[in-house]
Amino acid sequence: MREAKNYIAGEYDVAVIGAGHAGVEAALAAARMGLNTVILTISLDGIVALSCNPNIGGTGKGHLVREIDALGGEMALNIDRSFIQSRMLNLSKGPAVHSLRVQADKKKYHMEMKKILEDEPNLTLRQAEATDIxxxxxxxxxxxxxxxxxYLAKAVVIATGTYLGGMVYIGEVNYQSGPDGMFPSLLLSDSLKRKGFQLRRLKTGTPARVHRDSIDYSVMEVQPGDDEVVPFSFLNADKVFDIKQVPCYLTYTTEATHDIIRANLDRSPMFAGYIEGVGPRYCPSIEDKVVRFSDKNKHQVFIEPEGLTTKEMYVQGVSSSLPEEVQVEMYRKIKGLENVKFMRTAYAIEYDSIDPTILKRTLEHKDIQNLFFAGQINGSSGYEEAAAQGLIAGINAACNIKGLEPFVLDRSEAYIGVLIDDLVTKGTDEPYRMMTSRAEYRLTLRQDNADLRLTKRGYELGLVSEERYKKMLEKEKLVRDELTRLSKIIITPTEEVNKILESMGSTPLKTAWTLYDLIKRPELTYESLIPFDIGRQYLPKEVRLLVETEIKYEGYIKKQMIQIEQFKKLENKSIPEDIEYKLVRGLSNEAMQKLEKIKPDSVGQASRISGVTPADINVLLIHLEQRRRSES
Known part of the structure; x- marks a missing residue:
């Protein structure tokens, strides 16, 4: 094979490798911050490809999308342009875990984002395979x-997704490939290894796509979208979405399905030992589920449309790497899929990733300046986790070049902060998935207040317009003013008042209460108390919900704010870059080794490193104080 002769293709501020969900957010952020940016992709047809599930959001992930939007990213706006079904999850639970999840028209999602990239003034979109840094x-x-x-550049962002060293497995068959039949990135993988990067193998998978007309929907449960569509982007809060939503369907595997799987486990690459990469714990293959949950005689299967212009249906919950003929046989034992016709075979894909603990919280390499990593190469899974990292990497690439302070979100500010801190501080041995349970301060990090938390930060970076910033400030004022107004409205214990309260299943009043305090009662809501507040002005629904949440959870929120204040004290105690942990007397050997490896930038981050004990933190604090005094 003859090698190409090198030539200067262009000089840029930022070069981004990969146009998946991480790459596009990185490139758009850098370009919108005024930097001349190029984004390189193996295929223009693979831009933000929804290679696995055709949806955006979900529990925990929906929070990330809202935060990306508040900071000026594109994911929320793009899914609002291309969704075909919308559902708010976990409404039976508290507001901290409410999460929006929408089905996408995957082709439209791709085309809309491609157009955004093509129209961005400071951005060059180029189909080209990166082979060396x-x-x-x-x-x-x-x-x-x-x-x-x-492509000469002052900063490089690597966002290769599952393409890097990609290897597809279907039973005994395996071959080098990127996701969804795309070319893999092999030469870049080899180049990184030659340059001393330690790469690890991870694995993910996807189910088959089947023909819509070969499914018996009559035996399945219909899963419709919500009557009232809640958009992902705060910019679309007032928009009415007049679309006919497409239903999804719920069915189940059967004992016959499981018998076929168990009989062919020796032909599964995972169980036969062909795959060395670790798969995602929270999105296991159907083989994993049958083995790990052997007591269950059925598992949920969701049938989801891939778009309005295709008859391909995604079979969520039946990801597999079994041989093709076994897949067809077992799928046909799923209720309603007895005559199913395959359009694409399920497969597992193994790919290269790095140990994310070699990165700073800006996602820059600790030892190589202006080299950033984002997305699945960092050990994460999912479109939303990738997009969040891409945004932060792109912002910090721009900050470095422009001489600005690094942009870091901590765990008390955003789910994005939790995601990145977990990856770079704790590392991961399996594809990391964001969940609400990972956030200590989830009651204050709700999806409904992401704009109030982060829009100002996006505005300061130049990613949020003046108009949008003012819109957020107006919303903030509406919430604040309404909370004040409700606290001043006194409800006295009249016979009529108590009758109304009893009709709502609430206890009669014996003394005067404010309307604010009445809303705290579990059985009462902001809306249900309109009879006591007839003259109230109209407020947007998002404002009304925020007001009610702030009132009902006031006590818990106050406790959490105290916890955050304590957290900030350690988080704000920075650790000098030139510290030599071997000179810190009293540190355990394990703590010394871990601290040397991770190189935390604050005492707070140090306290979250596995193997670093509270006693080690006390020793570190004493050392830092002694150092401060000697230098002052």
Whole structure:
């Protein structure tokens, strides 16, 4: 094979490798911050490909999408342009875990995002396979492509998804491939290894796509969208979405399905030992589920449309790497799929990733300046986790070049902060998935207040417009003013008042109460108390819900704010970059080794490293105080 002759293809501020969900957010952030940016992708047809499930959001993930939107990212706006069904999850639970999840028209989602990239003034979109990274004086300096193009750049963001060293497995068959039949990125993987990067293998998978007309929906449960559509983007809060939503369907595997799987486990690459990569714990293959939950005689299966212009249906819950003929046989034992016709075979894909603990919380490499990593190469799973990292990597690439302070979100500010802190501080041995349970301060990090938390930060970066910022400030004022107004309305214990309260299943009043305090009662809501507040002005639904949540959870929120204040004290105690942990007397050997490896930038981050005990933190605090005094 002859190698291409290198030539200078262009000089840029930022070069982004990969146009998946991480890459596009990184490129758009850098370009919108005024930097000349190029984004390189193996295929223009693979831009933000929904290679696995055709949906955006879900528990925990929906919070990330809202935060990306508040900071000026594109994911929320794009799914609002291309969704075909919308559902708010966990409404029977508290507001901290309410999460929006929507089905996407995957082709439209791709086309709409491609258009956004093409129209961005400071962005060059290029189909080219990156094969090497250029370094100079321990600093990233550009990217080389397979055809010899040299894209010089002041910063490089690597967002290769599952393409890097991609290997597809279907039973005994395996071959080098990216997701969904795309080319893999093999030469870049080899180049990174030659340059000393330690790569690890991870694995994910996807179910079959089947023909819509071969399914018996009459034996399945219909899963309709919500009557009232809640948009992902705060910019669309007042928009009415007049679309006919497409239903999904719920069915189940059977004992016959499980028998076929058990009889063919020796032909599964995972169980036969062909795959060395670790798969996602929270999205296991059907083989994993049958083995791990052997007491269950059925598992949920969701049938989801891939779009309005295709008859492909996604069979959620039956991801598999079994041989093709076994897949067809077992799918046909699922209720309603007895005559199913395959359009795409399920497969597992193994790919290269890095140990994310080599990164700062800006997602920059600790030892190589202006080299950033984002998305599945960092050990995460999912479109939303990737997009969040891409946004932060793109922002910080721009901050470095412009001489601005690094942009870091901590665990008390955003789910994005939790995601990145978990990855770079704790690392991961399996594809990391965001869940609400990972956030300590989830009552204050709700999806409904992401704009109030983060819009100002996006505005300061130049990613949020003046108009949007003012809109957020107006919303904030409406909430604040309404809370004040409700606290001043006194309800006295008259016979009429108590009659109304009793009709609502609430206890009669014996003394005067404010309307604010009445809303705290579990059985009462902001809306149900209109009879006591007839003259109230109209407020948008999002404002009314925020007001009610702030009142009902006031006590818990106050406790959480005290916890956050304590958290901030340690988080704000920075650790000098030149610290030598071997000179810190009293540290355990394990703590010393872990601290040397992770190089935390604050005492708070140090306290979250596995193997670093509270006693070690006390020793570290004493050392830092002694150092401060000696230097002052």
């Amino acid at each position: 250029l370094f100079e004086d321990n600093r990233a300096r550009g990217v080389v492509t397979r055809t010899g193009g040299v």
